[in-house]
Amino acid sequence: MTQGIAKHEYITLFRGEARFDGHKIVTVNGEQLTAEEVYINVGARPFVPDGYEGVPYLTNQSILELETLPEHLIVVGGSYIGLEFGQMFRRFGSQVTIIEMADTIIRREDP
Numbered sequence: 001m002t003q004g005i006a007k008h009e010y011i012t013l014f015r016g017e018a019r020f021d022g023h024k025i026v027t028v029n030g031e032q033l034t035a036e037e038v039y040i041n042v043g044a045r046p047f048v049p050d051g052y053e054g055v056p057y058l059t060n061q062s063i064l065e066l067e068t069l070p071e072h073l074i075v076v077g078g079s080y081i082g083l084e085f086g087q088m089f090r091r092f093g094s095q096v097t098i099i100e101m102a103d104t105i106i107r108r109e110d111p
Contacts, residue, residue, distance in 0.1 A: 078105035
């Protein structure tokens with residue numbers, strides 16, 4: 001996937017450690033970058049609870065390997081990644097159900 005990003009006409013890929021050095025200033029490998037908006041996407045690893053070994057499930061990686069569109073997708077977890085995949089598959093045409101145990105989705109955000 002990163003090969004496609006690295007070759008994309010409108011994307012510049014930087015590999016290395018980054019740090020904020022001021023308001024709207026990020027330094028990567030000694031090079032200062034500025035932008036009006038800076039988004040932090042730290043990624044995540046899937047968590048599959050014990051006891052689900054016999055249940056067919058998809059993770060944030062294996063879902064991208066699907067070759068057919070699911071008619072109905074159930075997403076367990078209403079945080080950023082679950083909502084992103086839910087929105088993506090809804091736009092593709094799947095029916096999507098989001099299941100979240102907290103009182104609200106993305107519970108770390110303002111109501």
